[in-house]
Amino acid sequence: MRERLIAFGDDFVIETGDGRPAYKVDGKALRARNTIQIRSTDGRLLYRVQERVFRARDTMVIERDGRTVATVKKALVTPLRDRFEVTVADGPPLHVQGNVVDHEYTIARQGTPVAVVSKRWFRVRDTYGVEVVSGEDDAFVLAVAAAIDAI
Numbered sequence: 377m378r379e380r381l382i383a384f385g386d387d388f389v390i391e392t393g394d395g396r397p398a399y400k401v402d403g404k405a406l407r408a409r410n411t412i413q414i415r416s417t418d419g420r421l422l423y424r425v426q427e428r429v430f431r432a433r434d435t436m437v438i439e440r441d442g443r444t445v446a447t448v449k450k451a452l453v454t455p456l457r458d459r460f461e462v463t464v465a466d467g468p469p470l471h472v473q474g475n476v477v478d479h480e481y482t483i484a485r486q487g488t489p490v491a492v493v494s495k496r497w498f499r500v501r502d503t504y505g506v507e508v509v510s511g512e513d514d515a516f517v518l519a520v521a522a523a524i525d526a527i
Contacts, residue, residue, distance in 0.1 A: 389401070389417075393505075398417065399417065399422070399514075400417060401415070410436075410526050411425070412424070414519050414522065422440065422515045423518075424439045426439065428447075436524075438520065438523060446470075460473075470483055470490060478495060479494065479495040481524075483520060490509055491506055492507045
């Protein structure tokens with residue numbers, strides 16, 4: 377993924393580890409709320425990530441087919457490391473911890489890693505990787521990473 381997903385409507389392709397196109401990202405700029413769309417390579421909308429304004433804490437909502445499937449919030453107390461809580465509508469919450477600014481963090485469910493986000497794997501300046509555990513919904517995990525990046 378590329379940093380600054382929502383800077384003036386960034387549109388780009390997310391590639392697999394071997395360089396094949398996997399998803400398209402459509403960053404909608406100049407709206408009242410930040411909006412990011414994760415699409416399949418054929419253009420089908422999979423997830424919409426949208427900022428919720430007028431909240432005490434920074435909040436992003438992840439929607440699929442018009443219904444909220446998750447809410448991403450930055451933790452109020454963040455000693456030593458950044459922490460985010462992801463409330464999932466139909467499942468246990470996800471916990472995000474690590475150095476979010478430097479794109480070095482883990483997304484976990486009930487203490488078990490779901491994905492690792494790292495910039496160390498790449499030499500390209502504005503690029504970072506999201507390694508998703510087998511069996512997880514890749515597009516959903518990418519939507520969570522996009523929401524964290526936007527916050």
